[in-house]
Amino acid sequence: MKILIIEDEIDIATSIKSYLKANDIHCETASKFETALDKITMYDYDCILVDLMLPDGDGFNILKELKSLNKSEGIIIISAKETLETKIEGFNLGADDYLTKPFHLSELLVRIQALVRRKKFNGNNKIGFNEIEVDTLAKSVKIGEKKIECTKKEIDLLLFLIGNKNKVLSKSAIAEHLSGDMADMLDNHDFVYAHIKNLKKKLSDAGSNDYIKSIYGIGYKWNND
Amino acid sequence: MVTNGIMTEKLLHKTLKYYLSFSLLVMLLAAPLFYFVTQFLYLEEADEGLVLLKKEFIENSIPKLKENDIEVWNKLNRNVKINKVQENLKEDTFFYKKYYDTLDVENEPYRVLVSPVTINGKDYTFFARTNLVEKKDLIVSIIILFVVIIAILLIGLFIITKRVSLTLWKPFYETLEQIERFEIDKNLDSKLTTNNIEEFNRLNLAINKLIKKNTLIYKSQEEFIENAAHELQTPIAIFKGKLETLLQRSDVTEEQFEILDKLNDTATRLNRLNKNLLLLSKIESKQYNILEDVFLDVVITNQLDFFKEQAFAKNISIATNLESGTLIRTNPFLSEILISNLFLNTINHNIINGIINVVLDKNSLIFSNTGIPKSLEINKLFERFSKVNPSSKGNGLGLSIIKKIADNNQWNVIYNFKDNLHIFEIRF
Structure with missing residues (x-):
């Protein structure tokens, strides 16, 4: 998978790059409006991350340019601006998702995966991992041929973990992913433990391997070893 | 009305109070003065009249008067008499005396002139008197007059002051009302109008300046908070990104992991604080x-x-x-x-x-x-x-x-x- 990161803060761009690299995502970066325009006209990407505030231009103009080029790349806006108006304008100009800075890299990764899945495999919403299969549309989980009952939150958690396989996830990253808009309000991440415990039990009861590994009791990791 | 523990009253009442006390003072001083001056002039006039009577008597009556006529004369004249000679009387002498008035049935004050005259070579005393207004009557009249004048004066002053202050002070009260309604965090356009009184114009100008300056300071402070909060988001994002990258390293020990986790929590708190500040200033600037x-x-x-x-x-x-x-x-x-x-x-x-x-x-x-x-x-x-x-x-x-x-x-x-x-x- 190849994505373009249009971001003037090089530190943010490199962090994203190094995080995504391990998941076989090749990242190219553009820190200026002009270079970004050059790149989107010359190459095709699976997904483009756009920062709205660039030193020499407005990120919205990149979206307009992409629209006029009839490009169908998935676009995720990454911005410090979080007013409803900005978001609406972004979506109107063809953005597929909007992430407010600061965000967890793990969150960005699953958003990219979800977006690419929607764009590339129209209708096919099944994600597999060894014996586990998740249907993101029907919101159901199967272990081999056996269907298990999971809550919406648990499926969300499972997708997040699988999406970030082999990555160490802090409780706060998981908590923020699960609570969506309410993430700002969180003070206590203990509820993550309860969800992990329930999910683990449901998976092992259905005969799945135990992939969820606790890291020093503070974080978790979906382990493929 | 009590403001800040101090009794306050309306400007108009205060002015009127001063007018009233001044008028009373003037009346208290003027009434006796007026009385004495009137009295003095009145006596002067009475004395002059008496002297005139005497002159008339000397010029017109004495040449025709015979010694036998004196008794008749005295009978016919009530206020002018010819009396026997009085010792020690060398010149015109004036004095007061009360005489019983049979017509009025009371003692009336009189001004009396006695003067030595000579009729047909014989010395007599000329006597003339004139009725005076009673002192009591004069004082009462003066007091009544003054009270009426003061009352008319005060009523006039009250009405004029009220009228004038209503029109004169109108711009002031308008300004006052506007200031009372003014709230710095509300975007009310409080432009004070100009008028033709210099002092009020100055006041309005000064207040306008003050409001403008304060609103500007308030706005820039608001903007500062918003910008500061906004600008902080990028460094926090970098900080969190680096932490997460560090977390992925396979050689992170438990101790290091705990530190990283704490740092991550702190960054989250910092971010929330930042967002809340941003939210507060956005609510204040009426963005919602x-x-x-x-x-x-x-x-x-x-x-x-x-x-x-x-x-x-x-x-x-x-x-x-x-x-x-x-x-x-x-x-x-x-x-x-x-x-x-x-x-x-x-x-x-x-x-x-x-x-x-x-x-x-x-x-x-x-x-x-x-x-x-x-x-x-x-x-x-x-x-x-x-x-x-x-x-x-x-x-x-x-x-x-x-x-x-x-x-x-x-x-x-x-x-x-x-x-x-x-x-x-x-x-x-």
């Missing part, structure tokens, strides 16, 4: 003033699951009594923020195994919760960064946000401590 009809019970129900999960860790039970279909006209975004902050406040400051009650009806929304077993200090409760419990993880902005949103909607927030429950009531 689009109103819609919001079902508040639905807003609460939507958030209930999330907060029940949060409360579960402290084993806090949440009981709700929501009147369904409670329609409130407010900004939908702010109503969500209000509810989540109320929930968060009641959870964060709660105790293990505590309780939270949420009651909503058409007039009020009440959140009550268990917590520290004493009332919170009300004065500083809603101020920014005022923390009741310094060790708590809250950032001291939650209640400020609640208050700000309530203020924005012209709602009242009332805090009470009753039956070991901290009660926050919002009255619509």
Whole structure:
């Protein structure tokens, strides 16, 4: 998978790059409006991350340019601006998702995966991992041929973990992913433990391997070893 | 009227008071003076009349008068008489004397002139008198006159002062009203009008300048907070990104992992603080003033699951009594923020195994919760960064946000401590 990161803060761009690299995502970066325009006209990407505030231009103009080029790349806006108006304008100009800075890299990764899945495999919403299969549309989980009952939150958690396989996830990253808009309000991440415990039990009861590994009791990791 | 413990009165009354006391003073001084001057002039006139009578007598009567006629003369004239010679009388002498008046049946004051005259070579005393106004009568008349004059004067002054001050002071009262209505955080255009009185113009100009300057300072401060909060987001994003990258390294020890986790939590807190500051200044600058009809019970129900999960860790039970279909006209975004902050406040400051009650009806929304077993200090409760419990993880902005949103909607927030429950009531 190849994505373009249009971001003037090089530190943010490199962090994203190094995080995504391990998941076989090749990242190219553009820190200026002009270079970004050059790149989107010359190459095709699976997904483009756009920062709205660039030193020499407005990120919205990149979206307009992409629209006029009839490009169908998935676009995720990454911005410090979080007013409803900005978001609406972004979506109107063809953005597929909007992430407010600061965000967890793990969150960005699953958003990219979800977006690419929607764009590339129209209708096919099944994600597999060894014996586990998740249907993101029907919101159901199967272990081999056996269907298990999971809550919406648990499926969300499972997708997040699988999406970030082999990555160490802090409780706060998981908590923020699960609570969506309410993430700002969180003070206590203990509820993550309860969800992990329930999910683990449901998976092992259905005969799945135990992939969820606790890291020093503070974080978790979906382990493929 | 009492202002700041000092009795105050209207400007008009104060002016009138001065006018009144001055007029009284003038009257008290002028009345006796007037009396003496009148008296003096009156006597002067009486004396002159008497002297004239004497001259007339000497010029016209004496040449025709015979000694035998004197008795007849005296009988015919009431106020002029020829008496026997008086010893020691060398010149005209004036004096007062009261005579009994048979017509008036009382003693009347008279001015009397006695003067030595010679008739046919014989010395006599010429006597003439003239009736005077009684002293008492004069004083009474003067007092009545003065009282009437003062009364007319005061009534006139009162009416004129009132008229004049109403028109003269009108711009002043208009200015006063405008200043009273002025609130720095409301974008009211308070342009004071100019008028043709120099002092008031100066006042208005000075006030306009002051308002303009203060509004500017307030705006730039607001902008500063907003910009600062905004600019902080990028470094926080970088910080969090680097932490997460570090977390992925396979050689991270447990100790390092814990440190990284704590740093991550701190960055999250920093971010939340930042966002709340941003939110506060946005509410202040009226960026959320689009109103819609919001079902508040639905807003609460939507958030209930999330907060029940949060409360579960402290084993806090949440009981709700929501009147369904409670329609409130407010900004939908702010109503969500209000509810989540109320929930968060009641959870964060709660105790293990505590309780939270949420009651909503058409007039009020009440959140009550268990917590520290004493009332919170009300004065500083809603101020920014005022923390009741310094060790708590809250950032001291939650209640400020609640208050700000309530203020924005012209709602009242009332805090009470009753039956070991901290009660926050919002009255619509």
